[in-house]
Amino acid sequence: ERSSNWLIYDLCGIGKVSEAYFVFSILTAKGFFPTVYTYNPILLGLCKAGQIFVALAFLTSLKKKGFTPNVYTFTALVYGFSMEGLYDEAYLILNTMQADSCKPNVVTFTTIIMFLCDDGKVAEALSILDMMEGGECHADLITYNVVLHALFSNCNFSKACEIVEVMDRKGFRPDYFTFSAVVGGLLKTGYVRLANRFSLKYLDEGYEMDLVACNIFIHALYRGIGSKTAFCVLKKFLTGGFVPS
């Protein structure tokens, strides 16, 4: 049964959700008992494919058979609704999931926040963040990264500074997601000099680095300080064992 979950998980991961569902139906027809590890990946796969209503119907049928959803299950639905811009429905899930003794967690809220931001509804996203800060479910680094990404992409620097101060006060260390969100936003909006300063600062402080961050920083340096600096940084990465894509 572990390996069937595995197969279903991998099928969903490569976008073959109907194949995964097919495997699921065969297995259950043979008397196999699915768990959250079996159907959650299918539900999320459906949601990511824009099939939120199929996912809903599937969940209804699971519940009828006595299978229990968990917070991952509802977070998948929240993902699906938010992705389609159906925020009222997403909010409704937050309330109705309590009937299945599930409470939304930081992932659930961060998911809505992210889609609201991408949809230009940053003020509404920030109000959810405020609500979290006032409640028992606190924002984590990913939540802040998502919000900073939106604020820097929209040149809302004053609010961004507030957030950075809150992060600092709470002891959250920025990571390469934070910096690529910040530098990427600055580059996109034309603040090349600022993007350079952030890049150099991050590089100086010897934080962790990955390919995406490397691309962004080299792009920033290339457009700002110039190709020489960018090339030096690239060279440093290459000799450090980085494999460019």
Add this chain to the structure above:
RNA sequence: UCCAGUGCGCC
């Protein structure tokens, strides 16, 4: 213990 959320570009 096997399930969920964040960043560049290409498509």
